[in-house]
Amino acid sequence: MGVVAIFAASNFPLAFSVAGGDAASAIAAGNAIVAKAHPSHPNTCATIESAIKSALKKCGLSEDIYSIVQGVSPDITHWLALHDDIKAVGFTGSEIVGRILVNLAATRKEPIPVFAEMGSLNPVFVTKSAIAERSESLAKGIIDSALMGSGQFCTKPGLVFTPQDPDFIATMKSHLATLSVAPLLSKSIADRFSSAIAKLSSAGKIEVASGVTNESGFGVTPTIFITDWATASANHELLEEHFGPTTVVITCDENQYVEIASSLQGQLTATIQGTDADKTAELLAVLKEKAGRVIWNGFPTGVAVTSAMNHGGPWPSSSSHTTSVGTDAIYRFMRPVAYQGFAQSVLPTPLQDANAWAVPQSIN
Incomplete structure (x- = not known):
């Protein structure tokens, strides 16, 4: 998709923050990340940024794939959500801020998807x-x-x-x-x-x-x-x-x-x-x-990171019918493209009949 803006949550300095499930999903899908650090734990966010950049370098990847912005002003949130280079937003937090992001994204010349996981009463x-x-x-x-x-x-x-x-x-x-x-x-x-x-x-x-x-x-x-x-x-x-x-x-x-x-x-x-x-x-x-x-006959608080997990729900618990936890979370930050009529040599490797990467294929 391009560059994804990630807004860190206050309640999970790791799992739903600048290196949480949203960031992991977006990077795994091939996107670059600009993460808005949460002001409640700025030093933790900075330490994580340093660790991720070090890992990117060791993997031979550009450190520019990942960066964070710090600050407490709401103007930062508005600027990031409206920036032309941002192609999607991942957010975990309150319904108030989630709604602001959804509305901001809709006002852009080119509207973008906002995947917001917000509040819930969990009856x-x-x-x-x-x-x-x-x-x-x-x-x-x-x-x-x-x-x-x-x-x-x-x-x-x-x-x-x-x-x-x-x-x-x-x-x-x-x-x-x-x-x-x-x-x-x-x-x-x-x-x-x-x-x-x-x-x-x-x-x-x-x-x-x-x-x-x-x-x-x-x-x-x-x-x-x-x-x-x-x-x-x-x-x-x-x-x-x-x-x-x-x-x-x-x-x-x-x-x-x-x-x-x-x-x-x-x-x-x-x-x-x-x-x-x-x-x-x-x-x-x-x-x-x-x-x-x-x-x-269970309790809702724990959220297992599994293929079967769905962490999301109808508005106002979420802004879309997707999950922010589990293997399907990656699909939020992927854009499908169909190739029709091209020669094998032109197709991306995973789509070629030879299937050199041995990825699962559906042929009809």
């Missing part, structure tokens, strides 16, 4: 039979998943829908009460989290449960909110992503699950915690239209 739907079968492990597993990485995963379960079961909820609360999390990645993330928690804690008809406060660095208090669907559906802030160690537990009847799922926006993941006896086909039919990854 979990729990059935009565699942609680009856494994109440304690399920309750603890949900809390552990929400607090993994101090809650700074875009795949953490941010909404948990469950039948009213006092013992199940009590187990979640008691487990949370024993837990603290590592300091958050930056002061801005910690400040936004604490502000959101304070605001939600003051709302009516919402029970608040807390863990152990971490007093060091950008430490915060892990917190969950417990309410019913009538309250949650009337309070939009409960249905927004809050980056950090928190989740919202919403009690409702199981027969409301399909209607609730239908009302949600696009998600990276959606999970059903149930048993084989549960009739979840209708719920699954809705969730597969809402999420890029649907999960049965």
